[in-house]
């Protein structure tokens with residue numbers, strides 16, 4: 134047990150997801166948010182003041198990652214910067230520690246762990262060199278519905294009638310909020326890299342018996358398809374460029390806005406299992422939609438984040454400003470709208486952060502960590518390979534480490 138009772142957490146990044154995490158901290162015990170660093174000082178100050186207003190920690194803005202890691206009040210770091218800065222962020226954390234400054238217990242990293250397998254392996258190597266505990270921030274595993282549904286299905290249905298064999302997971306919305314997500318080179322791909330990382334991992338998790346290790350089921354082959362269904366249409370490509378800037382040109386360098394994959398697994402008895410995923414940036418509904426299913430011989434589980442218990446109706450005379458106050462990636466402000474009671478709870482952020490804090494306090498390696506992030510990246514890259522080559526790819530292909538998807542090289546033709 135680590136001697137200190139209250140951990141101090143520092144955030145790298147002050148954008149959308151960092152603020153989501155800060156809001157989730159209302160449900161996190163034994164840790165305070167004490168630091169924020171992002172390149173824009175004003176944004177770091179704003180995020181720090183949000184943490185103070187919510188009373189989730191006496192947070193202050195730092196001038197550099199190095200200064201934050203070295204600060205005596207910081208015990209762990211949450212990496213929430215953009216994908217193309219992952220390695221840079223991690224190199225800075227580790228070089229500070231190696232210079233003898235800072236006493237970190239743990240580091241967590243947002244999804245995806247990296248843009249490709251080579252980078253993900255480097256992330257793993259760096260964390261091993263640092264010798265600190267590590268966590269991979271896949272919030273959907275901690276969603277109360279997923280956690281409770283999985284436990285009940287396995288305890289009742291699977292124990293009496295046999296293990297589940299098919300997991301389906303989908304994540305869809307109408308497109309990301311910042312230009313870098315749309316740029317294959319910066320983000321690492323399109324919607325497959327951005328959102329299928331969630332669906333692959335939650336599907337794998339639902340099919341894994343609670344308490345069993347990750348390798349109790351093993352991926353054997355992957356097939357996938359990608360397409361640009363909406364955003365390469367000339368009028369939508371133009372609209373995208375107007376809202377995101379000249380560097381986002383989907384007539385010249387599109388990324389996929391639709392992706393699906395089928396991943397075959399086997400368990401220890403060689404029983405065939407399947408994870409089926411669908412992700413898109415071309416879904417226009419009320420807002421972000423997460424759905425999962427788990428099917429077994431005599432039972433099934435189903436979840437859909439927009440099947441919320443709360444719905445609001447606004448007549449056509451209610452003409453307010455566009456916002457995201459009802460649901461993440463909201464598309465409308467009128468008519469019948471579902472509202473997710475607490476997104477930070479329902480999507481899993483609160484339980485996720487509580488879990489990683491508890492692990493770090495207990496000096497225990499989290500079950501969801503950088504090695505899981507690496508395997509997710511390997512599966513994502515195999516899915517891109519399959520889509521490019523239009524064939525089923527046995528897992529793991531030999532040339533995975535040097536592989537960079539055509540979308541991430543800016544040469545993909547839909």
Ligand SMILES: NC(=O)c1ccc[n+]([C@@H]2O[C@H](COP(=O)([O-])OP(=O)(O)OC[C@H]3O[C@@H](n4cnc5c(N)ncnc54)[C@H](O)[C@@H]3O)[C@@H](O)[C@H]2O)c1
Pocket residue numbers: 145146147148149150151171172173176213214215216218221222243244245270271272311327
């Ligand atoms: N778990 C989820 O569901 C989920 C949802 C959204 C985003 N994410 C992930 O979180 C990360 C951040 O996404 P976001 O939506 O907050 O993006 P964002 O663009 O809103 O915010 C990115 C933040 O990083 C900062 N930044 C810029 N340069 C940086 C650098 N060199 N080093 C560190 N930070 C830098 C920016 O100032 C900004 O504060 C991404 O990796 C994304 O994939 C996860």
